[in-house]
Amino acid sequence: MIESDPRVWTHYPSLRHTEREQTLALIERWARRWAEVGFGPWVVRLKGDSRVIGAGGCSLVSDMAWNLGYRFSAEVHGHGYATELASEALRRCRAINPALPVVASLLEHNVTSERVARKLGLELVYRAPDTGNPNPSAMRLVYADRPLSEAELSVILG
Numbered sequence: 475m476i477e478s479d480p481r482v483w484t485h486y487p488s489l490r491h492t493e494r495e496q497t498l499a500l501i502e503r504w505a506r507r508w509a510e511v512g513f514g515p516w517v518v519r520l521k522g523d524s525r526v527i528g529a530g531g532c533s534l535v536s537d538m539a540w541n542l543g544y545r546f547s548a549e550v551h552g553h554g555y556a557t558e559l560a561s562e563a564l565r566r567c568r569a570i571n572p573a574l575p576v577v578a579s580l581l582e583h584n585v586t587s588e589r590v591a592r593k594l595g596l597e598l599v600y601r602a603p604d605t606g607n608p609n610p611s612a613m614r615l616v617y618a619d620r621p622l623s624e625a626e627l628s629v630i631l632g
Contacts, residue, residue: 476528481548485584488608507533513570518546518559528555531563532576536629539622540567540576544590556590564594564619575618577630582613591617600627 476482477497483490491497507514511534518528530544542563544556560578567576578591581604596617604614616622616630 476526476545476547479548482545485581485587486607486612504529504533513566515543516559516563518555528559530556530559532567534574538574538629539626540571540574541630542567542576542578542591542594551586556586557593560590560594575620575622575626577619577622577626578617579630580615580617581607582615588615588617595619600631605631 475491475497477491477500480487480490491500504515513531514533515529515531517526518530519526526547527550528544528546530542530546532540532542535541542560544559544563546555564576567574576596577599578587578594578596580587580591582588582601596619598615599618599622600614600616602614603610604612607614614631616627622630
C-alpha cells in the first residue's frame with residue numbers, strides 16, 4: 475500500500491499511514507471532492523495493468539486555490555509519472571477555474587517534488603520553517619503559478 479510504505483514517506487515519516495482507516499479516510503475525502511467540485515485526485519494505473527501505482531492531482535482548497543499533490547509507489551519512482559500526472563492536473567485546473575492559483579506545497583528536502591514543480595513552470599513564492607513538523611530543521615516551500623495573496627498563502631499553509 476503506497477500510503478503506508480516508509481520508502482514513499484522519507485521526506486515526512488510521521489505522515490505515513492499506519493492504520494487502514496487513515497487510507498480509507500483519504501479515499502473518502504477524495505470522493506467528496508469529486509462529488510462537490512467535479513474534480514479531485516486520480517488513482518493512477520499503467521495501461522493494461524490493474525495495480526495502483528500512484529495517486530494525485532489537484533484539490534480545491536477553501537475555494538481559493540488548487541493544491542497539486544501526488545504520491546507514487548517506490549517501484550515506479552524516476553519514470554516521469556509524477557510530472558505527467560501533475561502536468562495534466564495543472565491543465566485541468568486551468569480549464570476548470572483559471573482564476574484560482576495552482577500551488578505545490580512541499581518540504582525543501584523533497585527535491586524530486588521540487589523538480590516536478592519547476593518543470594511545470596511553478597515558481598517559489600514562500601520558504602519558511604515548517605510549523606508543526608516534528609523535524610525542527612524542515613523548511614516548507616510553496617510553488618505557485620502566480621503570486622499569492624496573504625489569504626491564499628494562509629489557506630495553503632493550513
